[in-house]
Structure formats: structure tokens, C-alpha cells
Amino acid sequence: MSESDFLPEGTLRGLPGPLPAEERILWRGAPTVHGVMLRAFHARLVMLWFAAAAGLLALGAGLSEGPARALAVAGPTLLTGLLALALLWLFSWLVHRTTVYTITDRRVVMHVGIALPITLNLPHAQIESAGLRLFADGSGDIPLQLPPGERVAYLHLWPHARPWRVSRPEPMLRSVPDAHRVAALLAPALAARAAGTARIGEPLVSAPERPKAPAGRLAAAGSR
Structure with missing residues (x-):
């Protein structure tokens, strides 16, 4: 119903x-879905935050344990960032769909x-x-x-x-x-x-x- x-x-x-x-x-x-995602949910800032966090983790691990460890440490953070962006897209689509x-x-x-x-x-x-x-x-x-x-x-x-x-x-x-x-x-x-x-x-x-x-x-x- x-x-x-x-x-x-x-x-x-x-x-x-x-x-x-x-x-x-x-x-x-x-x-528009794109506009809500970028300007209401600030997807760019979310993406930059996760990218910066992953970069810092990778830098620290890379300097002490090498490139392989840097990728292993940064990977989960980047994956979490992608999941966050996917959720923001879903919420943006729901705003578009229900408005x-x-x-x-x-x-x-x-x-x-x-x-x-x-x-x-x-x-x-x-x-x-x-x-x-x-x-x-x-x-x-x-x-x-x-x-x-x-x-x-x-x-x-x-x-x-x-x-x-x-x-x-x-x-x-x-x-x-x-x-x-x-x-x-x-x-x-x-x-x-x-x-x-x-x-x-x-x-x-x-x-x-x-x-x-x-x-x-x-x-x-x-x-x-």
C-alpha cells in the first residue's frame, strides 16, 4: 500500500x-541525485576524508614495513569509504524518489x-x-x-x-x-x-x- x-x-x-x-x-x-549527494550530503568531503586517512595510514606503514604493508593497511579504509559513498548515493536516490x-x-x-x-x-x-x-x-x-x-x-x-x-x-x-x-x-x-x-x-x-x-x-x- x-x-x-x-x-x-x-x-x-x-x-x-x-x-x-x-x-x-x-x-x-x-x-537531482547528483546534486543531493554532492551538496546536501557533501560526498566530496567524505571522499577526501577517507582518502586522507588511508594516505596517512599507508605512509606510516610504508615507512616502517614497506609498500605491501602500506596497501594492506590502507585497503580497509578505502573500502569503508566506498561503502560510505554507496550509502550516500542510496540516500540521495531516496530523496529524489520521494520528493x-x-x-x-x-x-x-x-x-x-x-x-x-x-x-x-x-x-x-x-x-x-x-x-x-x-x-x-x-x-x-x-x-x-x-x-x-x-x-x-x-x-x-x-x-x-x-x-x-x-x-x-x-x-x-x-x-x-x-x-x-x-x-x-x-x-x-x-x-x-x-x-x-x-x-x-x-x-x-x-x-x-x-x-x-x-x-x-x-x-x-x-x-x-
């Missing part, structure tokens, strides 16, 4: 209920969680601003800043939270593919809701102009 068995008929995966007739979906997606980000012309819905899934329903009118951090492969992070008083626990969000924003957590669409296009779809939707417009025009696929309304601001945000 899956979680979809408990949802009303006609409900898309990742949504809390059927989509209203007047609401339309702009984009649906999930984090659904949905952007409509009225809200952002984040269905997240591996063991205990939750669904966050974020109306555009309740989003103060959104950021965009692009990576070399075209994927990117889109953090969403909520107004004061609107809080979601950081541990409930992670890894779908902007790093280091613990006192005022920001939900984040993490490592979404083709992030520039996703941002270009979200920006006019936020601007339209900030202006009090019920619907927006056709989704934009090019970089949007910076809206004047605070809730529609979508600017490049680096890691802070």
Missing part, C-alpha cells in the same frame, strides 16, 4: 488534494520526507521573496523566504532547506534541473500574486525582469 492510496481520487502525487479547476500547474519536478516539487500559478507545494513524508503548501502570497543559485550543470537551488511568524522546523525541511538558516528556516527547492527555467516560471507567478492578480499569462521561459513588488523578487542568491 502506498501513500497515494490514502489520497482522494484524481489527486496528483505530491499534492494534498485534487487541483482546483481554476488553478494550473506550471512545473513539477524533483532534486515532488510542484509550482502552480497560486502556490508552491513541497512533498518531502523519506520515512515520514510531509506536504508543505506555500501560497505565493505568503512568500516574501525567492532566490536562485545556479550550478555548472544547469541545476540550482531556489530558496523561498517566508514572512516573520511563518515558520517550518528546520529538521522537518532538511535537506530541502537553505543551509545555515536555522533561526528563520527557508524552504528550498534543492538541486532542481534546468533551474533557470524553473525560476523564470516562478517569478511572474509571485509577482502576479503580489499585485493581487488572480491568474497570470503564459509561463515565461526566459529570464524575467525583476518585479517591483517584494513578494515577486527573484534574484540570484549565493551561499551566505
